[in-house]
Amino acid sequence: TVPLSQDEAVQGTNDDAAISRASAVTAGYMEDPYAKVFVKRPPRKPPLINRGTYTRTLVLDQLMDAFVARFHAEAPATPVQIVSLGAGSDTRFFRRAATWPQPFLYYEIDFPQITGRKGQTVARNRATAAHLPDYHVECGGLDLHTETYHLVSGDLRQWAAEIVPKLVAHGFDPARPTVYLSECVLVYMDAADANAILDWVTANAGTRAAFVVYEQIRPHDAFGQQMLANLQQRHLALPGLLGCDDLAAQQARFAERGWATVEALDMRQAWERLVPAEEKARVAKLEIFDEVEEWHLLMEHYAIVHAEYQR
Numbered sequence: 001t002v003p004l005s006q007d008e009a010v011q012g013t014n015d016d017a018a019i020s021r022a023s024a025v026t027a028g029y030m031e032d033p034y035a036k037v038f039v040k041r042p043p044r045k046p047p048l049i050n051r052g053t054y055t056r057t058l059v060l061d062q063l064m065d066a067f068v069a070r071f072h073a074e075a076p077a078t079p080v081q082i083v084s085l086g087a088g089s090d091t092r093f094f095r096r097a098a099t100w101p102q103p104f105l106y107y108e109i110d111f112p113q114i115t116g117r118k119g120q121t122v123a124r125n126r127a128t129a130a131h132l133p134d135y136h137v138e139c140g141g142l143d144l145h146t147e148t149y150h151l152v153s154g155d156l157r158q159w160a161a162e163i164v165p166k167l168v169a170h171g172f173d174p175a176r177p178t179v180y181l182s183e184c185v186l187v188y189m190d191a192a193d194a195n196a197i198l199d200w201v202t203a204n205a206g207t208r209a210a211f212v213v214y215e216q217i218r219p220h221d222a223f224g225q226q227m228l229a230n231l232q233q234r235h236l237a238l239p240g241l242l243g244c245d246d247l248a249a250q251q252a253r254f255a256e257r258g259w260a261t262v263e264a265l266d267m268r269q270a271w272e273r274l275v276p277a278e279e280k281a282r283v284a285k286l287e288i289f290d291e292v293e294e295w296h297l298l299m300e301h302y303a304i305v306h307a308e309y310q311r
């Protein structure tokens with residue numbers, strides 16, 4: 001058998017994310033009527049993973065909802081743009097299609113292998129298709145568009161040359177208020193490629209932009225080394241960690257580019273500060289959970305960063 005390339009292995013990480021989401025829904029951690037559109041019969045993940053997936057979803061939802069609401073309130077007639085880098089099988093658009101204030105434009109970018117499959121799946125399923133009025137496909141079925149939602153195929157490492165022209169052809173204007181999301185994506189790219197996206201976003205932002213990043217950090221301690229070894233077994237590396245491997249570095253990459261407000265937390269801090277007490281009590285009852293030490297270690301190895309640009 002031919003070993004997987006990093007690109008193929010990275011595409012495979014999307015299956016993991018989708019399975020984890022569906023598992024957390026099945027176990028009662030969160031509600032997401034769309035998670036099982038992508039994974040019909042999810043294998044059950046360990047309590048640790050379910051709780052981690054739940055925390056990541058809750059915290060990212062809080063941040064995304066807050067940015068969209070605020071940008072909308074500041075300029076109600078201007079569409080808020082959401083750009084999800086490496087969106088994979090993320091369900092956020094479908095979960096928020098009916099609740100976020102209109103107008104907004106939602107762009108999801110991923111490799112063609114992923115967008116082609118996602119487009120077919122969401123167009124065929126009745127629950128997701130209900131949010132895709134009058135959709136049409138482009139690029140031989142790899143891209144799918146409605147007035148609001150744009151599923152765009154391409155390689156994020158070709159950001160300015162390949163991705164931006166496709167976004168612009170579908171109504172994107174970087175000068176409008178825009179929220180960029182990278183959920184476990186930039187870290188799989190070389191730092192130079194991730195930085196090229198950040199530089200472009202910074203140079204082209206209008207009066208307002210926000211960036212939300214969720215990804216692995218702290219590869220140097222014993223737990224971090226184990227995390228890397230586990231990934232390596234699956235032919236995966238985290239080249240993005242080079243030069244951006246802790247909270248200070250995560251913060252610095254925005255601060256150095258002049259982003260006004262940046263906060264970087266690890267997920268242990270996020271769980272403690274951002275998950276409401278009644279939610280903590282509710283999820284504590286869902287499954288037997290005795291891996292407290294491992295839970296803390298796992299959560300300390302993921303960062304959640306949100307940055308805001310203001311001109």
Ligand code: SAM
Nearest residue numbers: 011013014017086087088110111155156183184
């Ligand atoms: N953001 C989704 C989530 O959290 O559920 C998916 C995360 S998955 C771990 C990483 C995704 O990023 C995969 O779908 C992968 O194909 C995509 N990705 C990574 N590098 C990419 C690149 N250079 N161009 C396009 N997509 C990329």
